[in-house]
Amino acid sequence: MIDTYLTIKEDGQSEIEIKKSRFICSLKRIETEEEAKDFIQALKKEHWKANHNCSAFVLGEKNDIQRSSDDGEPSGTAGVPMLEVLKKNELINVVAVVTRYFGGTKLGAGGLIRAYSSAVSHALNEIGIVEGKLQKEVFVQVEYPLLGKLQHYLEQNQFYVKDTQFLENITLCVMVQNEESFKQAVIDLLNGQVSFEDGEYSYVEIPVANKTS
DSSP: OOSEEEEESSOEEEEEEETTEEEEEEEEEOSSHHHHHHHHHHHHHHTTTSSEEEEEEEESTTOOEEEEEOTTSSTTSSHHHHHHHHHHTTBOSEEEEEEEEOOSOOOHHHHHHHHHHHHHHHHHHHHOEEEEEEEEEEEEEEOGGGHHHHHHHHHHTTOEEEEEEESSSEEEEEEESOHHHHHHHHHHHTTTOOEEEEEEEEEEEEEEOOTTO
């Protein structure tokens, strides 16, 4: 498992218009090359009246698989610029499809490159990018009177609380990167009136800025 990764916040779509041509960018998280290809084909079927459905995707923890298609646009003016936006943002496991409905005005090679790049960048801005960080579940058990103090500490230090159970005592599932320092800080905060159990490792996703915005 990798320590961190960047990807889109969720699947989504956005649209821009350039000289009366519509550029609709659809983004999707993927786990396999087959999933990427199925998504591309589904959009081609949905937008069968469109002039072009250009695509690019990156797959694997180190982007071992990179694919792009100009789908009839002049070579190198669509798929590759789209792929470069995904790579510049260091995204993994994402497919982008830009559907173009021609508006009657030719853009030229440079104009097409800018248009397809902009369509993907705009979609990333609209949908959002997240950074996934590998963290460990720590179950923190405290008595009810100590909950407010503990919650204030967690909020101030921006810890993600995955779950809270209210039983005889309260148990919070907190995601942490350095469990030993976290535990010691909570012990000091609550004068030792706390108990811990270790859980599993999983990723916590936090919004980050688009590097091409």
